[in-house]
């Protein structure tokens with residue numbers, strides 16, 4: 001019996017020597033180990049053996065089966081590797097072919113300015129805050145000291161969505177939201193974001209634009225702190241030779257309020273001034289509504305027009321360029337960081 005089994009194993013070994021493909025190999029497996037395979041066919045013989053020989057027979061069969069399975073598996077591996085090598089040889093890459101042209105985008109100039117402002121202020125210990133673009137009248141106006149019939153609301157001719165929600169007209173409501181959240185703790189934040197006003201679009205106006213709000217509240221914050229902050233910012237944005245000029249102005253949420261101009265030298269060598277932002281000392285009403293006692297706390301705030309900064313920095317002649325997705329415009333900012 002043992003010889004019979006051994007001869008089946010050696011038959012298989014001979015077969016495996018031949019030139020086979022994967023299909024032949026599977027057929028071979030079935031013909032030896034399948035339901036009606038050569039080895040399987042021997043199994044019923046166990047019944048014909050005397051009881052004391054049965055375990056030995058079972059052992060031989062199992063050993064033979066294991067050996068045959070491993071021979072077949074080994075051959076299969078060899079064939080698969082061969083197949084893969086042939087495939088690789090046939091599919092070798094032609095490195096002289098032109099590569100695929102992946103179009104690479106670039107950061108939008110408004111994103112460049114926003115990133116720069118964030119880097120700059122975060123470096124000075126400020127946090128970056130956010131607020132919703134669809135804002136409540138309550139935060140957009142009331143908490144910023146613009147009561148229901150305040151005439152300055154007119155400057156913010158607005159997109160109302162319901163009677164008490166609107167697309168925010170400035171980033172200032174983030175001041176109120178952050179004060180509420182801070183529960184009397186000192187604050188130093190900037191808050192960049194999109195803003196909306198019902199303005200007809202032209203070279204210098206857009207119904208959608210971006211601002212970056214700033215708010216600092218602590219004990220003993222003075223106007224000198226504000227001026228120093230703005231001067232350093234102007235130098236960072238436009239160069240160390242620049243200076244600033246503050247003009248008295250009016251905003252309901254600051255008192256005193258200023259408009260800030262940055263100096264430039266024109267082609268004839270004359271000094272000119274360009275307005276870049278509004279700022280001021282936080283109005284006591286705003287502090288009070290935000291949960292800060294104006295007798296103990298003071299603060300300054302500013303609102304930067306991001307498009308204005310980008311227009312000056314990159315010498316852009318029309319604010320609409322930012323929003324029309326013209327690749328000839330956008331591609332000029334490739335590689336600018």
Ligand code: DAH
Nearest residue numbers: 170254278279280301302303
């Ligand atoms: N919110 C003002 C605007 O949109 C800009 C502004 C001015 C913001 C003075 C401020 C500020 O925080 O102090 O016109």
